[in-house]
Amino acid sequence: MTDKGKVTCRDTTWLVSDARDRPLTESERASLADHIAECSLCQGASKQFGALFREVGAYLKGEAPDTEA
Amino acid sequence: MAVAALLLTKEIARYRPALYRLALLQIRDKAAADDATQETLLAALEGIERFRGEASVKTWLFAILRHKVVDVLRQRGRFVPPPSEDLNAELDITGFDTLFDAEDCWAAPKNVWANPETVVERKAFFKVLEACLTRLPARTARAFLMREWLDFAPGEISSDLDVSPGNLRVLLYRARMQLRTCLDVGWDRA
Numbered sequence: 445m446t447d448k449g450k451v452t453c454r455d456t457t458w459l460v461s462d463a464r465d466r467p468l469t470e471s472e473r474a475s476l477a478d479h480i481a482e483c484s485l486c487q488g489a490s491k492q493f494g495a496l497f498r499e500v501g502a503y504l505k506g507e508a509p510d511t512e513a
Numbered sequence: 514m515a516v517a518a519l520l521l522t523k524e525i526a527r528y529r530p531a532l533y534r535l536a537l538l539q540i541r542d543k544a545a546a547d548d549a550t551q552e553t554l555l556a557a558l559e560g561i562e563r564f565r566g567e568a569s570v571k572t573w574l575f576a577i578l579r580h581k582v583v584d585v586l587r588q589r590g591r592f593v594p595p596p597s598e599d600l601n602a603e604l605d606i607t608g609f610d611t612l613f614d615a616e617d618c619w620a621a622p623k624n625v626w627a628n629p630e631t632v633v634e635r636k637a638f639f640k641v642l643e644a645c646l647t648r649l650p651a652r653t654a655r656a657f658l659m660r661e662w663l664d665f666a667p668g669e670i671s672s673d674l675d676v677s678p679g680n681l682r683v684l685l686y687r688a689r690m691q692l693r694t695c696l697d698v699g700w701d702r703a
Contacts (some may be wrong), residue, residue: 452617461686464665466659468610488623489693495626496693497661499642506536506575508639509632512530 451475453486460493518561518658524570525557531571534643539582539658541595549585553578583663585627592674593654600676603650604683609690626696645695649688656681657688 451459459468459476468476480486502508532553536546543693556577594600614620629638639670641679646654652674659665659673 452613453619454613454617457690458686458695461689462682464689465685466681483618485619485623487627489619491625492623492693492697493689496689496696499638500661500676500692503639503642504575504658506531506569506571506573508642509636510528510531511636511640511643 449477453479453483453489456480456483456486457489460490464497521561521564521570524559525561525574528571528574529554529691535575536578536582538621538646538654539662540585540589541655545585549578549581552581556581559615560684579663586663586673591672592652592655596620597653598650600680601649603653603682603687604631604680606683606687606690609694612694641696641699642692645692645699648690648695653684653688653691656684660685 456476456479459472460469462472463476480490499508529550533546533550536549537543540546540549553574557574564570568576612620627637649657656670656674659670660667665673667678667681667685671678674681674684676684
């Protein structure tokens with residue numbers, strides 16, 4: 445891929461957020477996947493985002509345990 | 514049968530605080546959140562025969578609440594932000610700058626959160642998550658929950674909040690980044 449498609453870690457956080465609201469374009473998806481594949485920091489961050497979205501979803505569906513004592 | 518219905522009635526009432534907290538996070542008006550909670554409990558009691566036990570009582574109630582809250586938002590029309598909250602401040606995402614270095618690479622390693630597995634851990638995790646959600650500014654929280662909970666299209670949220678699509682994108686980004694940071698700080702000590 446060309447340098448034009450290269451994205452920074454910060455760019456990937458925007459793409460991860462945008463992907464919740466609209467389908468990413470083919471080239472955005474490729475840039476995101478390529479960056480994450482090569483960047484261990486982003487692998488950690490993307491697992492955190494994945495866990496965040498999963499647990500927020502569980503909370504909003506009432507699948508989370510009660511938080512009161 | 515009567516005993517089962519009585520037990521179910523008691524269990525339904527037990528979730529009132531959890532329903533109210535979520536309603537309040539979304540609607541940001543105590544009286545309206547209380548009404549939505551009350552209507553949810555009444556609808557559940559009226560429809561108690563329809564509860565099949567396939568879902569848990571709690572998820573069943575949360576699904577009813579979701580419909581009630583959508584109705585409330587549609588009836589109330591556009592969001593009126595609290596006067597203390599300034600859109601420009603909510604759009605200011607320079608606070609995340611310290612997370613990145615000069616090349617916009619993450620400045621510190623990201624530990625994967627220990628998966629909250631036991632009942633006690635999950636309880637603690639969701640306590641932190643709820644606190645993090647409560648700390649979001651009203652408009653940011655409203656945008657985030659309309660999107661992630663009520664599944665409104667971004668266009669509908671923009672017009673509800675009276676912000677441009679570009680600004681909505683920033684609000685949603687900020688909510689997600691802030692929640693990630695909040696959980697990073699609040700949970701990852703375990």
